[in-house]
Amino acid sequence: xAQEFVLDRFGIFPRSNMASFVRTSASVLPRLSxxxxxxxxxxxxxxxxxxxxxALCAKAQVSTEERxxxxxxxxxxxxxxxxxxxxxxxxxxxxxxxxxxxxxxxxSKWKDLGFDDLDAVEVLLEVEEEFGLVIPxxxxxxxxxxxxxxxxxxxxxxE
Numbered sequence: 001x002a003q004e005f006v007l008d009r010f011g012i013f014p015r016s017n018m019a020s021f022v023r024t025s026a027s028v029l030p031r032l033s034x035x036x037x038x039x040x041x042x043x044x045x046x047x048x049x050x051x052x053x054x055a056l057c058a059k060a061q062v063s064t065e066e067r068x069x070x071x072x073x074x075x076x077x078x079x080x081x082x083x084x085x086x087x088x089x090x091x092x093x094x095x096x097x098x099x100x101x102x103x104x105x106x107x108s109k110w111k112d113l114g115f116d117d118l119d120a121v122e123v124l125l126e127v128e129e130e131f132g133l134v135i136p137x138x139x140x141x142x143x144x145x146x147x148x149x150x151x152x153x154x155x156x157x158x159e
């Protein structure tokens with residue numbers, strides 16, 4: 001039977017002793033967030049040993065992809081509300097509203113989401129706000145999708 005251990009900055013402890021450590025930590029640091037990753041290792045005698053690696057962090061890390069999609073969804077919500085409140089019954093209004101209801105993924109293109117050129121500029125402004133940066137106009141013209149946005153951020157070492 002494999003015994004589980006917890007590794008943190010204070011050392012390696014048997015999992016059975018961690019409950020009191022976590023309770024104590026929670027009382028001292030009430031906003032403590034615990035992320036857990038499990039790793040399965042095999043000893044030289046081919047006996048599995050299980051270790052739970054725990055990293056204590058103050059804030060969960062959100063991926064760049066999630067942040068870009070969040071910014072696009074924020075713009076879509078604003079644009080949808082604007083279109084719904086519009087009194088002018090433009091023929092393409094329903095088409096645009098339907099396109100805006102699609103799920104945003106890494107593969108989403110502005111055109112497929114019903115964005116025109118102004119929408120593309122506006123959604124990139126949301127991305128700029130989310131990441132606290134400015135995308136130059138000549139570079140923003142080449143960004144036509146979520147994946148292009150992610151590629152731009154990666155090229156510029158922005159996470």
